[in-house]
Amino acid sequence: MLTRRRARHEKRLRAICATQLQGMDFPKPFDIDVFLQRLSAHRGRPLHVHELPDLGGAGAPCGLWLAFDHEDHLFHPRGLSRRHRAQVLKHEATHILLGHRTSMDIKAFVDLLPDGIDPVAAEQAFGRTSYETDQERDAELAASFLDELIEELSADPYAAGQDDVLARLDDALGHPVKDRRS
Numbered sequence: 576m577l578t579r580r581r582a583r584h585e586k587r588l589r590a591i592c593a594t595q596l597q598g599m600d601f602p603k604p605f606d607i608d609v610f611l612q613r614l615s616a617h618r619g620r621p622l623h624v625h626e627l628p629d630l631g632g633a634g635a636p637c638g639l640w641l642a643f644d645h646e647d648h649l650f651h652p653r654g655l656s657r658r659h660r661a662q663v664l665k666h667e668a669t670h671i672l673l674g675h676r677t678s679m680d681i682k683a684f685v686d687l688l689p690d691g692i693d694p695v696a697a698e699q700a701f702g703r704t705s706y707e708t709d710q711e712r713d714a715e716l717a718a719s720f721l722d723e724l725i726e727e728l729s730a731d732p733y734a735a736g737q738d739d740v741l742a743r744l745d746d747a748l749g750h751p752v753k754d755r756r757s
């Protein structure tokens with residue numbers, strides 16, 4: 576059931592994503608790799624996409640985001656369909672947009688990697704199953720409305736920004752903006 580509280584939460588997530596995406600030129604038709612390249616340029620941080628090796632087992636991760644001081648690395652499992660791969664990467668991209676952080680001490684983690692990034696070690700350290708945390712739920716939710724949000728921003732780059740302001744006002748005032756008189 577989409578409760579009022581949940582609707583407000585989704586609105587807030589949309590506003591955060593919209594702010595992060597504002598001013599970006601989106602690929603038409605949408606292409607996840609081009610989108611990630613442009614997001615990387617927009618953020619001024621190199622972003623690399625890698626395949627995770629086939630690890631087997633039921634606990635295989637959906638995907639992975641490693642944020643280092645100056646660059647981002649996204650991982651997706653090997654052998655996914657084009658569509659599924661895009662879904663996984665979109666989910667990881669929303670972690671970036673929402674400013675999520677892993678609780679892992681990244682410096683300690685890097686010490687485990689003798690030759691740059693070892694995806695197996697990365698999976699063991701960061702592997703997780705979906706929906707376990709609030710961050711996972713938020714990322715899933717944001718991934719579900721990302722296409723729509725990108726379409727809105729493509730059509731009117733300022734629309735979502737206004738929404739952002741209204742969402743903040745709404746939060747601050749604690750009642751629906753639409754009921755206010757201008």
Ligand SMILES: [Zn+2]
Binds near residue numbers: 670
């Ligand atoms: Zn996730």
